[in-house]
Structures are given as structure tokens and as C-alpha cells.
Amino acid sequence: MSTAVTSLPAVMALVFARECRLAFRRWSQLAQPVVFFLMVTTLFPLALSPEPALLRSIGPGVVWVAAVLASLLALESLFKTDWDDGTLEQWALSDQPLAMLLLAKVAAHWCLSGVPLALCAPVVGYALGLPMSALGTLMGALALGSAVLSLLGAVGAALTLGSRRGSVLLALMVLPLAMPVLIFGARATDLAMNGDAPDAGLWLLAAGLIAAISLVPLALGAAVRVSFE
Amino acid sequence: MAASLLEVRDLHLWRGSLHVLRGLSFEACAGDVLVLEGANGSGKTSLLRVLAGLLWPEAGEVRWEGQALDDDRAALGRRVSFLGHEQGLHADLTPAENAMFATQLRRRCAADEVREALAQVGMADTDRPTRALSAGQRRRVAMARVLLAKAPVWLLDEPWTHLDASGVRLCQDLIEAHAAHGGLVVLSAHYGVDFKSTRLRRLGLS
Structure with missing residues (x-):
């Protein structure tokens, strides 16, 4: 009964492909964060004032707050279906490290929810009157920041598996952790907007991403295993 | 007597304030069909989940081929195929996609093999x-997943739940084969099951 073992990168690619396939079968869920992001950023000028100077000054903050909340929206369902239907149990029982399978799932989640936010950012930034010179920084910062948010949020989502008020708990757990991302991301965008070098904010986001990639998989694996108890 | 594939020694498990498994000890060998019998809440599912490494007992020891459960998780994964109350199937995937994905987590697998298992x-x-x-x-699809895993040990939690008479017969045949x-095969059952296997053993839980 011996079996040919599949390599870890191949299995991670398999998980990634599965997540993408499932996401494209549930278009409404896939579009939800982007639609939310676009709606919130569009509503601000309507609610406040179409005054360009005002929009320009609040633009980075509005974009980042909307991005953080949109990321949170997408997190709630990250593991829930797979936990409910017993898929995560099967992953835990495979001979592959659960932490790495979950990391592949989070990577797919970021590609499907974080990357579209970063891609929409120039349009949103332009609409809020941000200068063209700042749009590249906004995109880069959002790409890095949304990756960190996906990883941190995944830990929250894993820890709240099986709890009845999971979404409330998730927000309470993840929002404080998201504050540095919000601050560094908005600051980098603000600096770029004023013609200053945004490097410090971007480097801090990159450092946060590296730390999250190193530590989060272990936490994810442990949190999901605990949820089986 | 063949060497034990599974050894359980003095297993204690609490679920909240309830002492579910109280010093349980048993052994099972390759070729055995071990049926866990007992009423609802007697600990059949909990015991299967402990054997699969999904639950940690408060005391006692589970050894697969002499190796403690936590010594090598990957080896446990290669050894065991688990069918729980949940099927482990994603609602948006077809049976073939589900079976293929679950199998590819463990080993390389061709589409023909999946079709064959589903046909079975x-x-x-x-x-x-x-x-x-x-x-x-x-x-039935979940049972095909178990077949495709090609694991030497099957842990089946009430495998015939939801199955019609022909499904129950089919499932029994697969287990015997x-x-x-x-x-x-270690399986749980609410009621007495009848296997032709000469190596059928029953373990009552109360």
C-alpha cells in the first residue's frame, strides 16, 4: 500500500489552484471586498464635500480605512466553509504540514482579495484627487499592507473557528493588529503625495510582511488544530 | 498472532466536565475490523478522533506500529484515512474534483483512478x-476518497449514515475487502453490524 508522495510545493500549488477555482465559482463573494472598497471611497466625497483640497487631504486615510475594512470583510469566510464541511480535518490528516497548506490558502486569498484592492487603488486615488506621482506608492503600499492584513486576519479567522460570534470576535482581534499597517500605509501615501520619499513606510510594511510570513503559518496550524478540539 | 498495528494504553479523555474515555486499553492488528459500539455520547467519535490525532487525550498513549501519535505526524497521515461525521467535500466542487484534490494531497493520482473509485x-x-x-x-463520494487514499488504516465514524440498503452493503464489502x-478498519456503529470477516472484533463503550 505504498504511495508516491507529492512534494510540498506541488501540494501548495494545488491548494492555491483549488482556492482560485472555488473563488471564480462564487463571483459574488469574490467581488464583495472590491465593491465595498469602491463604494466606501465613492461615498466620502458625496457625504463630505467635493472640494478637491479637502478630498486630497483626507484621501490617503479614506483609502486605507476602506482597504482595512474591505480586507476584514473578506476574512470572515476564509476558513469557515472548509472547517464546516470537514475539509480542514482532511488537510490536518494528510502527510503534508498543515501550516504550509494554510499559508497557500492565505496566499490565494490575498491574490483574490488584496491584489484587486491594490489594482483599484489608482482609480480611487485619482478620484479623490491624489497626484499621479503618489499612485504608484499607494498601489505598492496597498499590495504590501493587504498581504500583511490577510496573514494577520487569517490567524483571527482560524482562532474564531467554531465560535458563534466569530465575525465580531474577528474584528476585535484583527483591527488592533491592523493599526500599524494602516498607519505606515497611510503615512507612506501621504509622504509620496507631498513629494517626500515614502521609503520608510514601505520598508516597515515589507518588514511586517516578512515577519508575518515567518510566524503566521505556525500560529495558523496551531489555531486550526485547536479548533478540532 | 500478528504484531499490533495499533496499541491504546490507559486512555483518558474529558469533554468539558464529562469523563468520556476512562482508562481504555486495546490493541488491533492488520486485517482486523474493530467495531466500536455504544450509545450516543459513549465516546465512539471522540475515540476515533483521538486515534486520528485530531483530539488530544488527557492521559494515556496511542501507538501506531509502536510509534507514539505525535512522534511523526506525516507518518500518521500516510497511515490513516479518516471518514468523520463531515464528509470533507466542498459543496462547490464535483465529486471527481473533491476526490482528486483530497487524494493529491497525499499522492500523485490520475483521473482514471478517481473515476474507477467513484464507479466502485x-x-x-x-x-x-x-x-x-x-x-x-x-x-458514497467520501467513501471513494477513503479508498483513493490507499492508507492501510481506515477510521470510519458511522460509515453507513445516510446510506440506503445497497450503500450499506457496498460499504461493508469495501471494509471486508x-x-x-x-x-x-476501526469503525463506530450505533447498532450491531454483521461482517463476514473472521477478524471482526467488538469494543463496547459505555
Whole structure:
């Protein structure tokens, strides 16, 4: 009964492909964060004032707050279906490290929810009157920041598996952790907007991403295993 | 007597304030069909989950081929195929996609092999998403996943739940064939099950 073992990168690619396939079968869920992001950023000028100077000054903050909340929206369902239907149990029982399978799932989640936010950012930034010179920084910062948010949020989502008020708990757990991302991301965008070098904010986001990639998989694996108890 | 494939020694498990497993000890060998019997809440599911490494007992020891459960998780994964109350099937994937994905987590697998396993459980021609299947059909697909894992040990939690009479017979045949080929099957059942296997053993939980 011996079996040919599949390599870890191949299995991670398999998980990634599965997540993408499932996401494209549930278009409404896939579009939800982007639609939310676009709606919130569009509503601000309507609610406040179409005054360009005002929009320009609040633009980075509005974009980042909307991005953080949109990321949170997408997190709630990250593991829930797979936990409910017993898929995560099967992953835990495979001979592959659960932490790495979950990391592949989070990577797919970021590609499907974080990357579209970063891609929409120039349009949103332009609409809020941000200068063209700042749009590249906004995109880069959002790409890095949304990756960190996906990883941190995944830990929250894993820890709240099986709890009845999971979404409330998730927000309470993840929002404080998201504050540095919000601050560094908005600051980098603000600096770029004023013609200053945004490097410090971007480097801090990159450092946060590296730390999250190193530590989060272990936490994810442990949190999901605990949820089986 | 063959060497033990599974050894359980003085196992204690609490679920909240309830002492579910109280000093349970037993052994099982390759070729055995071990049926865990007992009323609702007697700890059958909990015991299966402990054997699969999904639950940690408060005391006692589980050894697979002499190796403690936590010594090598990957080896445990290669050794065991688990069918729980949940089927481990995603509602938006077809039976073939579900079975293929679950198998590829463990080993390389060709589409023909998946088709063959699905045919074995009477689900060959179904390409609807799993959400469109009946509970019994989903159980059959889950059984195909167990077959495809090619693991020497099957841990089956009430495998015939939702199955019709032909499904129950099919499931029993698959279990007997697996044991006859040197596999070990540990399964839970509410009521007495009748196997032709000469290596049938029963473990009552109370």
C-alpha cells in the first residue's frame, strides 16, 4: 500500500489552484471586498464635500480605512466553509504540514482579495484627487499592507473557528493588529503625495510582511488544530 | 498472532466536565475490523478522533506500529484515512474534483483512478457540484476518497449514515475487502453490524 508522495510545493500549488477555482465559482463573494472598497471611497466625497483640497487631504486615510475594512470583510469566510464541511480535518490528516497548506490558502486569498484592492487603488486615488506621482506608492503600499492584513486576519479567522460570534470576535482581534499597517500605509501615501520619499513606510510594511510570513503559518496550524478540539 | 498495528494504553479523555474515555486499553492488528459500539455520547467519535490525532487525550498513549501519535505526524497521515461525521467535500466542487484534490494531497493520482473509485461506490457519472447530491450520495463520494487514499488504516465514524440498503452493503464489502488485503478498519456503529470477516472484533463503550 505504498504511495508516491507529492512534494510540498506541488501540494501548495494545488491548494492555491483549488482556492482560485472555488473563488471564480462564487463571483459574488469574490467581488464583495472590491465593491465595498469602491463604494466606501465613492461615498466620502458625496457625504463630505467635493472640494478637491479637502478630498486630497483626507484621501490617503479614506483609502486605507476602506482597504482595512474591505480586507476584514473578506476574512470572515476564509476558513469557515472548509472547517464546516470537514475539509480542514482532511488537510490536518494528510502527510503534508498543515501550516504550509494554510499559508497557500492565505496566499490565494490575498491574490483574490488584496491584489484587486491594490489594482483599484489608482482609480480611487485619482478620484479623490491624489497626484499621479503618489499612485504608484499607494498601489505598492496597498499590495504590501493587504498581504500583511490577510496573514494577520487569517490567524483571527482560524482562532474564531467554531465560535458563534466569530465575525465580531474577528474584528476585535484583527483591527488592533491592523493599526500599524494602516498607519505606515497611510503615512507612506501621504509622504509620496507631498513629494517626500515614502521609503520608510514601505520598508516597515515589507518588514511586517516578512515577519508575518515567518510566524503566521505556525500560529495558523496551531489555531486550526485547536479548533478540532 | 500478528504484531499490533495499533496499541491504546490507559486512555483518558474529558469533554468539558464529562469523563468520556476512562482508562481504555486495546490493541488491533492488520486485517482486523474493530467495531466500536455504544450509545450516543459513549465516546465512539471522540475515540476515533483521538486515534486520528485530531483530539488530544488527557492521559494515556496511542501507538501506531509502536510509534507514539505525535512522534511523526506525516507518518500518521500516510497511515490513516479518516471518514468523520463531515464528509470533507466542498459543496462547490464535483465529486471527481473533491476526490482528486483530497487524494493529491497525499499522492500523485490520475483521473482514471478517481473515476474507477467513484464507479466502485456507484458515483461514476455524477458531474454535478456536491451541493446538488443527496446526503447518501455525498457519503458514497467520501467513501471513494477513503479508498483513493490507499492508507492501510481506515477510521470510519458511522460509515453507513445516510446510506440506503445497497450503500450499506457496498460499504461493508469495501471494509471486508480492505481487511482481507491486510488493512485495519476501526469503525463506530450505533447498532450491531454483521461482517463476514473472521477478524471482526467488538469494543463496547459505555
